[in-house]
Amino acid sequence: MPSDSGFRRPQVERRSLPGLIVALLALVVVLAAPALLPGFKLDYLETAISFAVAALSLNLLVGLTGQLSIAHAAFLGVGSVVAVELGSRGLAWPLVFLGSMLATAGAVAVVGLPSLRIRGLQVAIGTLVFQAFAVDLANSTGVLAATRSFNRPGYLQSAGHIYYLSLAVLALVAFLLRRIRVTRAGRSFVAVRDVEARAAAFGITAGRTKLLAYALSGALVGLGGALFAFQQNSLGSAVPFGLQPSLLLIAVVVVGGARSSAGIVIASFFIYALPSLAPSGLSKYIQVVFALFLILAVLFQPEGIGGVLKDLNQRLGDLVAGERERPNPRPMPTDPVEKAHSATALRQVPRSLSGRLPVPALLSARDVTVQYGGVQALQGLNLEVRRGEIVGLIGANGAGKSTFFNAVSGLAPVRGSIRYRNRELTTAPPANRSGAGLVRTFQDMGLVRADTVRENLLLSQGWLARYPAAAGILGLAGTLPTEKELRRRADMALDLFGLDHLAEERLGDLPYGTMRIVEIAAAVAAGPDMLLLDEASAGLTPEEANQLGYRFNALRDELSLTLVIIEHHVPLIARVCDYCYCLESGRLIAEGTPAEVVAEPDVIESFLGAGSLKPARGSV
Amino acid sequence: MIGSEIVTGLTIGAGYSLLAVGVVLVYTSTRVLSLALGEMGAFGFYLGVKFYLHGVPLLGWHLSAFEAGITAIVVGALLGFLVERFIMRPLTARPGIDKLIVTLGVALVLALVELNFISFDPYPAPPFLGSGHFVLLGATLTTSRIAELATAAGAAGVLYLVLNRTKLGLATRATTSDPTVARLLGVKVNTVYRFAWVTAGGLAGLAGALVSNTNGVLLPFSLTTALLSSLAGAVVGGLDSLGGAIAGCLLLGVVQNLAQPYGIAYESGITLVIVLVVLLVRPQGVFGRSSAF
Amino acid sequence: MSAAGSVPNPLLEVDRLCSGYGSLQVLFDVSLTVGPGEVVALMGSNGAGKTTTLRTITGLLKTMSGTVRLDGRNITGQPPEALVPQGLVMVPEGRGMLRELTVQENLELGAFTNSDRSSVARLMDQTFTTFPILAERRQQKAGTLSGGQQQMLALGRALMAAPRLMLVDEASLGLSPIMTETAFNLIAEVNSTTGAAVLIVEQNVLALDLAHRAYVLEKGQIVATAEGAEVRSMQGRLREAYLGAGH
Secondary structure, three states: OOOOOHHHOOOOOOOOHHHHHHHHHHHHHHHHHHHHOOHHHHHHHHHHHHHHHHHHHHHHHHHHOOOOOOOHHHHHHHHHHHHHHHHHOOOOHHHHHHHHHHHHHHHHHHHOHHHHOOOOOHHHHHHHHHHHHHHHHHHHOOOOOOOOOOOOOHHHOOHHHHHHHHHHHHHHHHHHHHHHHHOHHHHHHHHHHHHHHHHHHHOOOHHHHHHHHHHHHHHHHHHHHHHHHHHHOOOOOOHHHOHHHHHHHHHHHHHHOOOOHHHHHHHHHHHHHHHHHOOHHHHHHHHHHHHHHHHHHHHHOOOHHHHHHHHHHHHHHHHHHOOOOOOOOOOOOOOOOOOHHHHHHHHOOOHHHHOOOOOOOOEEEEEEEEEEOOEEEEEEEEEEEOOOOEEEEEEOOOOOHHHHHHHHHOOOOEEEEEEEOOEEOOOOOHHHHHHHOEEEOOOOOOOOOOOEHHHHHHHHOHHHOOOOHHHHHHOOOOHHHHHHHHHHHHHHHHHHOOOHHHOOOEHHHOOHHHHHHHHHHHHHHOOOOEEEEEOOOOOOOHHHHHHHHHHHHHHHHHHOOEEEEEOOOHHHHHHHOOEEEEEEOOEEEEEEOHHHHHHOHHHHHHHHOOOOOOOOOOOO | OHHHHHHHHHHHHHHHHHHHHHHHHHHHHHOOOOOOHHHHHHHHHHHHHHHHHHOOOOOOOOOOHHHHHHHHHHHHHHHHHHHHHHHHHHHOOOOHHHHHHHHHHHHHHHHHHHHHHOOOOOOOOOOOOOOOEEEEOOEEEEHHHHHHHHHHHHHHHHHHHHHHHOHHHHHHHHHHHOHHHHHHOOOOHHHHHHHHHHHHHHHHHHHHHHHHHHHOOOOOOHHHHHHHHHHHHHHHHOOOOHHHHHHHHHHHHHHHHHHHHHOHHHHHHHHHHHHHHHHHHOOOOOOOOOOOO | OOOOOOOOOOOEEEEEEEEEEOOEEEEEEEEEEEOOOOEEEEEOOOOOOHHHHHHHHOOOOOEEEEEEEEOOEEOOOOOHHHHHHHOEEEEOHHHHOOOOOEHHHHHHHHOOOOOOHHHHHHHHHHHHHHOHHHHHOOOOEHHHOOHHHHHHHHHHHHHOOOOOEEEEEOOOOOOOHHHHHHHHHHHHHHHHHHOOEEEEEEOOHHHHHHOOEEEEEEOOEEEEEEEHHHHOOHHHHHHHHHHOOOO
16 A cells, blocks of 8 residues: 655644744744844845745645646746846836736646646656756846846835835735635645546546646746846846756755645745855855755655644643643444434535536446456446445456446446436546536545545535636635535534544544545535445444444435445345345346345355356365 | 768767666666766766865875776765665655655755865866867767767666676566565565666766766756756656667757757757657657556 | 464464554454465455465565464564575465566576576476476566466466465466366465475365365454365355355
8 A cells, every 4th residue: 555655744733822922923023124134134035035935836736736846946037037028118016927927827837738648757857857948048048138127116116115025925825825725726736646546536637637736836936936026126147047946946845844834934044045144154054954954854754844843833732731632533423313404404415506406316337348458347237226226236356346436437448338317427527427426435545645534525525616726716706605615514424424523633544444434424525416335344343344334224314325335245235235236357247136146156156266166076 | 961960969869878877777676766866976076076186085195087987986876875775765665756856855965065065166177088089970079979979888788788687687677577576586676776776876977977078067967957868868768668768868869969059948948849749749758668657 | 263273383373463554454363374285275255354464474564463483483574585585485466477577587586596507497497397388488578478377477486486385365366267277276286296385365265175274264364264174165154254144
């Protein structure tokens, strides 16, 4: 099993009063800087702020979406050059900033295009080549000539004003990143980072999502570039935009901590401001030590400075308020009958969200064939699921059960017809299928372990919140009420499964059995008509598996869900299912009630081994 | 005329192959893209040149130019050993992006040390190989270019023989195919990883000496810039195919040389376009295998 | 549950082994023994933990608790590459073909830890005699062989290490009934000619025909054992385990 990336192991925030006080003090010092420092030292701080913005924008790619750009200093340069060009032509400075953002977003998106096609890290090589090209281009044309200047407006000429503007931009970028993180866009980025192959099950198209991440990162780094140009008034050399600064930006993101804007800002200060503010002999040591920290951070402290801060914050909080009780990770067994009101509320997806009335579910597969290269994973499968049924899919290893689920959710190439509610599924793009009311789980956990339980339940409702990313980030046009509704549904689903006390826990920290139950809760939160559960009992203790059977019945009875369950543990199927299909090597070999199916000779032979029902052979 | 341009381009491409061989070796055995190789080689040569100029500390003895080159190879190999043992091995279970970032970290540390503690300005270009020329098909090739070509061909040849005729080579190919199965057969995969990194480091040191000699420049990141062309060539030709990567480098050398008269931005510009197109159309490279992308 | 009729001086002794993946425990106090020259079957349905058991014994998976002894020596947690020179080899699930390497190269790798060239050559000849089909295809890439041929190559490769104990993980996977029978026959033959002990992990009950002793694994626990004549009659017990009580 793959282990978590070190970077993606954030601790959940705990608020503490001492931490808040320290933060406020830091804020006061930062705001008072123009009064405390001479003009030229303030310049260094300003440069640090521009590069902090660039680092935050890089974090959107690296930390949030798992994409590496080794050219972000070059992209900063693109923003700066465009800003100087526009500014020198007399455009008003807010428009200049906007222009830089758009131009840089475009540049980054173009260089990031290969991510549409590949999952691997070769895209990073593309960015590296761009880095070299950008510097060559800048040096060979006249764009960096010192003669071109930004033309700052009169009311923003003083050092203090420029400094406060820089702080405002930094605050804005941090705010935008936070907004991205808590809306659908951010959840898609994280899903692409951690479970890319499965993201379609949440209504996410991986390629487009990555491209959006590149564009957004580009917009933010363009803003940083425009700010830099504003501060410098004119450029003059490509040195700030070269390979070394790009590598330093990556170091800042890693040392600062991929989940912590505060950590990144602090790290930016260390590498961009401190060497200039410190006595001259020291600056070269600071640089080398910082680069060493990059390696050490990857090895030993992947959460970086941000992680250290969170740890300190928690300890201070514990010291003042006493140790916090950790909630019991076992989900409390709940009597679903008591929760009937939550159940029916979940079942009814509001018109405003889905624009569609609930309709009886009917899944029918005709002559479904799935072929991978030379291997027939499914051959001519005919299968039907009626509304309100619990249908079981059994079969030995490699029978094609998960392949069938993959065919239905669009993760496998299919010939034949799969109709759901009389709509042909095979022609619909994978990301749209969960929108039809069909939700599935995965044999080996399709959720994001680095996120909290509640965040995962928000992610799984992806298809219910189809607002454009920009609208979500800026909180426009009803996206805020939508997010609120998603939260409400998530809480209801948690309540239904007895998980509400675990809402803020990181999924990866929970015991395996509990994680599986969260996955089912996440599926239910999406308000489906039909649930496809792949080996839901795998890894559960016998009592948990027993409870699960009870829950399946409740899902059908209380939530009017139709279930298709894949199980290895045949006795569970026998207890719970109305109807049962048995597959072997991609073909259907038996169907009927569980009792009928399990008694069929072909089925017995399939489980005990081919040829096992022949008369007993003599010993070898 | 065009013939001489192509020949020159081929020799440039051959120079890129030297680093590409190391990249492919490390990538196929360990699935790690080592972006540190450029600086690892440069660092070794930096030390070599320093000892050539100022003598070995505590011994006071000045190295000859040839010995400076040997230092580059030895230090490069040593760095390879250290990086594999202490940085890459603890990270085996981590995702690719972490490993890629850490190689960038190694490159950054080495470059910063070079910049702040070992720099010399200007680069003294130890007289390695004399300054003769050869003329081939109308193209003028300096001895250093010839040396690059010969070394690249020699390195590729030796590596091919090692991979296909020795037990270590067999173990390496087994590890490339499936590390778990290789372990079940008794192959010590850690030894294979060490071999890959040490060899790549030594080759990088050699490349550092030769490339700096040809270009007459040794600066922090100058070799990473050279590595970039090797990487681009390997991506185009196929990151998991030794022959493919070399072919990609040769192609890139020719294309870059043809673009050169138009300006330096055209050289890197056309490299960028080629890389982006290959990644979009055939991500595994022209000669690469389709798996694992 | 203690192993029925434990063999004195067992070659392999697994004692109360617990292991799993991260927070998921899969094996609960698994104990079994294999005597020199014996064929022992570890039976179970999917998800029972059969592959996990073998991976833990060979050190691919970390042990949570318990010990594994080979010839009385504690080998718990030793990596697989250290076990081959001690005479323990595994034929992994799916046969573990090195697809880009030739048949001959795969076989050479089987004897990787053997530095005696002449003995390796002799073993190679023996293997080609036992598996003439492999001799015909010695220069073919392993990925181009059929399933049955790959199974032969996997067994031949294991034999090249002249093992004292062979662990075989689901040899029948993906094979037709006839090929499965052939594979099992080959394993039995290997056992009788070379004297190598075999721990065969299987879902297919036909494996019981070869076994001197058998264990049944269910949800990570040993739930039944048998030896000698009783082994054949385990079939019914297995049906119960796979398909539920009452059959």
